[in-house]
Amino acid sequence: MSASHHATAAEVGPGDPPHIHHMDTPTAYQSAKLGMWLFLATEILLFGGLFTSFALYHWAYFEEFHHASKELNWVYGSVNTVVLLFSSFTAALAVDAAQRGDSRRCSKNLLITIACGFLFLIIKGIEYTGKYSHGLFPGTERWNSPEFIQEYKMYFGLYYCMTGLHALHVVLGMGLLTWVYLKARKGRFSSRYFVPVEVGALYWHLVDLIWIYLFPLLYLVG
């Protein structure tokens, strides 16, 4: 039925997967996207647990969390926010290019997105190193001193868990987009087959979405 409607799907064009004649490509495309959205739903619930913990303890230890958050440098956080927003922008442009069948522009934008992910991790690394040298890391002398009260430890525990899990997602997203980039450079995508670009970009946007909430919560509000 649907095959007759999308009769053109049977022809193997440049960039089409070799098994394209077995599938109804628009349906395959929609299903793959829906599958990714379902996965993103589980990701929201994964981070949701941490956000709930943060909300609860922020409410309970309002003053202490406020003091502890002053230890974070909001400039680093802001710069990283801009870096991630820009990377989300280029990821969207990569999908746009793929939809229009422009492989060159697609791979170029994917490369910029991956580079932004790398820059984000470098800045995050500088921050983590700074936290360690300021004794804001488990095991340091300041952390173990009685002045470093339980509530501060709770704040930084949540900070490391949330930003750490987020950074892990950045690393995985970079890996995923690198794989997509290599395929795009080989000209494996066309305007009728670009599911990996779209799905990879959706994952990357989620990484951005999580950070949109993490940045004000951890750096600004405390």
Added chain:
Amino acid sequence: MGHHTDTHGDHAAGHGFEIMPTQDHSDDFGHISPYSIYAKIFVALLVLTVLTVGVTRLDFGSMNIVIAMFIASIKAMLVALFFMHLKFERMTTWIYAVFPLVLLGIMMAGIFVDNPYRATPGPAAEAKAPISADHVTEGHATKAQH
């Protein structure tokens, strides 16, 4: 439209396909937005980021978190609707996008309602005690023992 329904007329009529513009398959592989929309959304996201930083620097006290989360939600909506093309997705995708938020809401509401009534000293029980005054004096001694 005419050509398509001529060849597949009998099939299509039974399933109501003639309602859809059968010649236009542009949405088969996602809606193609005008190129400029992405730049506009990016600029809007930057402006909202500056606004968040500005507002919290001014410091509205306990209203900070409300304002910051409100702006963050606008940013998240812009990313989801335009960068992730949710605006042009069908109802099924919308359900997948919204149901985890509902579940998250239930979890948060449940925990927040439950916590103050817990017999064991949880975070809420400690929060009821004044923090600032005894924190420095005798409260500090007990906290240090934790």
